[in-house]
Amino acid sequence: MGIVINLDVVMAKRKKGLKELAEEVDITMANLSILKNNKAKAIRFSTLEAICRALHCQPGDILEYVEEDCEKE
Template sequence: MAIVVNLDVMMAKRKISLSELAVKVDITLANLSILKNNKAKAIRFTTLEAICRALDCQPGDILEFMPEGQGGEMEDGSNE
């Protein structure tokens, strides 16, 4: 997928755990984990807003566009 979620990077910078962020954002741990592990197919703007508020960051700090074949997931689903 061309959109990469860098949530783990921002969480590390802010020194916040997945469970702590889940409580602050009011999202299930399972759904936040899916997002963090780049397995999500979509994200609601309200969820993105809540994450940005909790981490004091911008959406661009979390989401990154990476054209296919530039270090992300390959077309066959494997990683480079």
């Protein structure tokens, strides 16, 4: 799997909606939705910093490394 984005989980814990967070971070709802739905291929550090500031969290709360399954059948 690689890097998993847990933005939806952190947003739910903080009771922040997509529109509210998009406005606070100054990012389009479409781009934030891509992040939230774990479809992003990259994220700028400045965006990550703004998200962490708005959600009062650490980058590790949002980003998680999940080792890929080596056993393929």
